[in-house]
Amino acid sequence: MKSQTYPRLLAAGCFLILAALIGILPAPLYGVSKEMLRVMQQMDEMQQQLQVLQKTVDTQTAVLRTLIEQTNNKVTSMQTEVDDLKKSTQHDLQHDLASNGARFDSMTSQIEALGASLDETKARLAKLGDQMAQLQNMIQTLNTPQTPANPAAGTPGGGSAAQPAPAPPPQPPDPDTLFSSGTTNLTSGQYGLAIQAFQQYLDNYGTTDRALDAQFYIGEAYYAQGKYAQAVDAYNLCLERYPAGAKLPAAQLKKGYALLALKQNAKAVRELRSLIQRFPSSHEAELARQRLRKLGAAAR
Template identity: 25%
Template sequence: MSRRRDHGAVRRGLRATALVASVVAAVSGCASDERAQRAHEMATMRSQVEELRKSQEANARELARLSGEVKAVDAQSAFLAGEAKAAGEERARVKAALDESDKTLRELRSAVEELSKAAIPPPAAAPTPRSSAPDASPEQMYAAAMASFQAEEHGQAVLEFTELTKKFPEHPLAANAQYWIGEAYYRQRDFPQALVEFRKVIDGVPKGSQIPDALLKIGLCHRALRDQARAREAWEQVAKEYPGTNAATQARSLLATSGGTGRPAR
């Protein structure tokens, strides 16, 4: 009887041990599955984080590129605004100079008419050629050359103004004629030759009232030739040496808006 009880106890112990082993195995399997699932989830999250990081970096690069483009557009807009302002001021200066020339021309024509009335009528002769007559006065030659310039016959105006400077180099109108020679070349966009002629205004004798305007135009020629340093040098000279002139006002405005490469004046 005692042995039967012992055998029963052994069998119950074995069953209990087997049950415990089964539970342990089941728990271990669950733990392994949970670790695998967590490892998979962590790998997925790392992949998502990496993709998010790459996306943010791409967005940052695109934002930097767009910001650079905006700054470039802003800079170009500011430059064009400065160019437009300078062009408007240049047109105003040229208009004022032409208005003054018109006034001078009217006065010269009036003087010529008065002299013609007082002179003895010459005998009939062939029509006067386009070039000035040998006995034409400086005033007559200047008036004829200015008429050619205002008619936009710039090549003819250069010839006529040059003839005046050669025949009457000491006359007060010679300095003005030399300035308009430079202006005629400038209108033809021959900037290198315009530079040569405007410098003659500054270096010439006698000195005329056109020196500030000639310096201003020298700066514009240098800007058209993309030499911004020399352009600024000429404008600074105008502003310093002739501060009360219209040319100095224009020069200060150009200095304030310069800083680009400069483009040929229109």
């Protein structure tokens, strides 16, 4: 009985001692240890996440740097191509301007003629309105009953019958109408009608301010048809009859172009040099210099 009681007492004592020891340890120590473990675990996880993020950033930075380098290379290549294209375009443009000077100048003249035609059309419409009003008045006058004439005047014994008065010569169209007709036909390619209208203008109004323009446009009409000899004659009349006028440089330039078209290069060179000497600061003088350079001739 005694031998069985002793082990029980020993076990009970150990239990009491263990319980006492547990009771002696401060309770907050266990709580702090667990909290520290959790914080350390979280820090470790964050450290791992930072390492992964750093690798991702490094990878993306390398890719971005590669893309930037490739973009810079493409921009440099494109800039080189643009510069080459600009140089080529400028060279081609200068060549085209030099080789097509006559055509460009002809188009410029046609545009100027079209502008003049528009102005003339407005003036013509205003005149047509006045003429319509006059015609309406005439119709009303004709419709008004007239007083019968003396019948004895037309009967035998009443004297000889009056002879009808001769018809007055037809009046030429007004200058605005003629000039407008000429410019309209010139811009629409009706060169024969344009020459006819401008020539009629010169025949009736050859001393007006626009006589030089009319003569110049006759030359333009011949030039556009490839009738270069007639064009030279028309441009000569501009230079001979009208020593002062805005169209003189253009007339002399186009005369030089027409002479070149006729293979009369020596005369053409003299004409272009004369133009440069007479009107050195004009646009036509610059075109003449370009044509002389193309011909390999000096401007002086």
